Structures are given as C-alpha cells and as structure tokens.
Amino acid sequence: MKAAPYFAEIAEGPEDGRTFWLTTADEVRLRAGLWHGNGPRGTVILLPGRTEYIEKYGRIARDLAASGYATLTFDCRGQGLADRLLADPMAGHVQDFAEYQRDLDALLTAADAQGLPEPRYLLSHSMGGCIALRGLMRGIKVQAAAFSAPMWGISIAAWMRPFASVFSTMSVWFNQAHRYAPGTGGKTYLAEAEFAGNILTKDSETWDYMKRQALTHPELTLGGPSMGWLHAALMECHALSMMPSPPVAAYCALGTSERVVDTGPVHLRMAAWPRGRLDLIPGSEHEVMMEVPVTRSRFIASAVALFEANR
Template identity: 60%
Template sequence: MTEAAPFYADLADGPEGGHALWADTPDRRRIRIGLWPGGTRGTVLLLPGRTEYIEKYGRTARDFQARGYAMLAIDWRGQGLAQRALADRLVGHVDDFDEYQRDFDTLIAVAQAQGFPRPYFLLGHSMGGCIGLRALMRGAPVNAAVFSAPMWGISMAAWMRPVAHVVSALARPFGQAHRFAPGTNDQTYIATATFQGNVLTTDPEMWHYMHHQIRTQPDLALGGPSLGWLRAALRECGALAALPSPRLPCITALGSAEKVVDAAPIHLRMAAWPGGRLDHYLGAEHEVPMEQPVHRNRFLQESVRLFDANR
C-alpha cells in the first residue's frame, strides 16, 4: 500500500514533479520513497548511505532528469522519515542487513506500480552500495550499476577490528544491541562538524546544502549506529567479500581522500569485476556526488554514459 508522504521540495532543490510516498515492506515497516518522474530513457534507483534521506539527492535527480532519466530514492528503515526501529530515534539500528533487502524489494515494487520507465539502473552510495551489491547478487532487475564509495568494508584502525567484532557480537546476548557503537553518539555529523576538515566533501556550497537540510528539518537527522547495526554490517561485508561479482556493467567512483569506508575491499572487488571499472577522483572525499563541480560533473557524465550504453 502506498499513500502520500511528506516531502520537502524546497530543501531538495530537485526538478518539478518531485514527491514522496509511504510504502509498507513485506515485514510491515513503513518506509518513504522519493519519486522524480519526467525522464523517458529509464529510471535511476538511488540507494542512499547511512544517515541519508531522499531530499539530499534532489539536485542529483535534477541532473539525471536533464539527461532523460527519471529517479527514485529511498529512506531506508531507521533513517530519514521512515519508521525507526528504537524508541531513541537517533540510534541507527537493524538486527540484520537482510532487512534492507525487503526495503529494496519495496522500492522496485513502487517503481513498477507507479509506471516508471524501464530499464532500471542502480546507483548506490556508501551503505547503499553494500545493500545494492547484495541486491545485484540476488538478481535485481537492473541493466547496469554505479557505486560511489560503497561500504564493502568499514574503515577502522587495525587494532579496533577484532574488538569491534567481539563487542558487537556480545551485545545482542546481553541485551545491549540497541546501544551506540563505541565512539559514536546521538549527534548528527553534518550538523555538528565544521566544513574545515570534514570527511564528506571539499565543496563549501554542497556542504551548506546538506547542513541547511538537517538544520531546517531535524527529524531527518540520525546519530551513530547501534552495536546491533555494527554487528550486522560487519557480517554482511564479510559475507559479500566471499562471493563473486555479478556479470553486470558497473562503475565505482572512489575519492583519493576517502576516510569513511575501507578502500581495500573496493580495489579488490573492482579488480575482479567482469565488465567493471574503478574510477579514481583525485582529492575527493567520501561523497563524490556532492563534491566539487569538476568531480560531480564527471561522475554524472560517466554514469549517464554507462546507462546510455546499456539501455
């Protein structure tokens, strides 16, 4: 079932016709889907990262629509305006990453029900890249995929990795899975960090765009991940690493200043991806689609070139 959901068009700064729908997942969670119709060449299914929300990609929808592509984006369960798992809505939590696959399946169902044009193309950023890779391995009905700094591994100090595995694994049996992971709290990074030294973008205008959204609509904000989320993420990254890449045309974008996700698994996977390519963005931080215009434009051009070639 779908019905109209709140959508902050002024904050999204996307193309005309943008709106949002509530959608119920197979396990009865309410998520929010952002829709930007208007393209005729196909539909981009945008999978955001952890803490993100559909309005953040309004300008991306504008860029794709100008090149003939419609776009859908999703508020994953537990973030944006989607249903949150815990009473403390600032804790990012799931018990298992398989839950996100139910959200993805719902996104596909909405695209089909709303008559969005085929073919479909996947664009996954950060955590959305992790979810998107699993969806591709499950046979997602897309013709090609683009990833931006996909979370195929979590960046942490070498000494911290075994600690994280042990602590997160013990959290659930001891009833602590809902607690914030070590080193995180209820603060939203974009709202509390300063532009100087941030790990997301080197572009001050895009930083302001994201910062203004959270300051204006704090209900979109999310704090750190729970111990349960950390356990689920580590397990999913490990499971994906053991599986071969799908035979699907793919480009992955990675900034040379990446500090949020572990770059090593990205290099390993893309070196062995049939028909895949790793594009390096010199000086870019984690969010290549929100980077300096030179990086942003290149990312868009390469994505559209891939989509056009696989229509």
C-alpha cells in the same frame, strides 16, 4: 499510494518531485521519493547511504532528469521519515542487513506499480552500495549499476579491528545491541561538524546545502550506528566478500581522500569485476556526488555513459 511529506525547498530537485509511503513485507513503513523529470530513457533506482534521506538527492535527480532519466529513491528503515526501529530515534539500527533487502524489494515493487520507464539502473552511495551489491547478487533486474564510495568494508581504527567483530557480537548476545557503537552518539555529524576538516566533501557550497537540510529539518537526521547495526554490517561485508561479482556492468567512483569506508575491499572487488570499472578521483572525500563541481560532473557523466551503453 498515500502521499508523504516532502520538503521541496531543501531538496532543490525537479519540480515534479513527490513522496509517498511504502510498506515492506515485514510491515515497516518507508518513504519513497520520485522525480519523473524527463524520464523516457529509463529509471534510476537510487539507494542512499547511512543517515541519509530523500531530499539530499534532489540535485542529483535534477542532473539525471537533464539526461533523460527518472529517479526513484527512499528513506530506508531507521532513517529519514521511515519507521525508526529503536526507542532512541537517533540510533541507526537493524538486526540483519537482510532487512534492507526487504526495503529494496518494496522500492522495486513501487517502480512497477508507478509504471516507471525501463530500462532500470542502480545508483548507490556508501551503505546503499552494500545494499545494492547484495541486490545484484540476488538477481534483481537492472541493466547496470553505478557506485559512489560503496561500503563493502567498515572503516575501523587499526587497533580496534581485531576486537570489533567480537565486541559487536557480544553486544548482541548480552542484549546491548541498542547501544551506540564506540565513539558515536545521538548527534548527527552535519549538524555538529564544521566545513574545515570535514570528512565528506571539499566543496563549501555543497557542504552548506547538506548542513542547511540537517538544521532546517532535524527530524530527517540520524546519529551514530547501534552495536547491532555494526554487527550486522560487519557480517554482511564479510559475506559479500566471499561471493563473486555479479554479471552486471558496473562503474565505481572512489575518492583518493576517502576516510569513511574501508577502501581495500573496494579495490579488491572492482579488480575482479569482469564488467566493472574503478574510477579513482584525486582529492575527493567520501561524498563523490556532493563534491566540487568538476567531480560531480565527472561522476554523473560516467554513470550516464554506463547507462546509455547498457540499454
């Protein structure tokens, strides 16, 4: 597989980190990232959230390597250095969330091609949790799944909820799916926001780490979602909500200060997941894996315990 650019200086991951290009079944080019670390105990397939990219998870890969796990992740379509799908590269866009399953399939094929150690596990954040849940429901072969603030529902202002689905559907019908969703635009949140009052983390050092990445390599960043993405996300979250939880052991962490995803569907899903456990973390914002050290350690320790119990 052909090597791709990798910005090790901002990732701060294990020293053996490397990236390479993947091509999906529908001919979209993705960038995959791999850290072997001390990986004889298995491989973690890490699915990032919307706007995210490989380098953001360098420190998480370092933590997983310390526990004996290799980490394989990617820039999914429309973000990072993967193919952008609109003329405006800052607009996050897909027409259907099934497209992300093609990305996941390409990543799993790469895990086999690279001979990465088994067993395999899923670790996902936000939008990645939506992609992971669909993958589990399709029957992808992993032993267990850990979720950080999964996007199983879209957080929308109460007054907008009755209209969001209608507006997004109409945008698709009238060829306006490329336009930004209301209240969003082409600027990336990390580059514009200040630490005080941010909706991602209460840890200033980790905030600086993420902001430094966005400012040093703005080509990795992404702005708001398109109306097409919003429509596809609403449809996918609704479809998933109608399906039973998969027969896979799961751990899900959710901050009590969560303001990015809709928390209701997370509580409903985990309450009905036979082999699932919901961990409510007091005071945590959206980025559980990028929170204060005690929260990060709690999440990694819980995820690793789940993996070890499901070998």
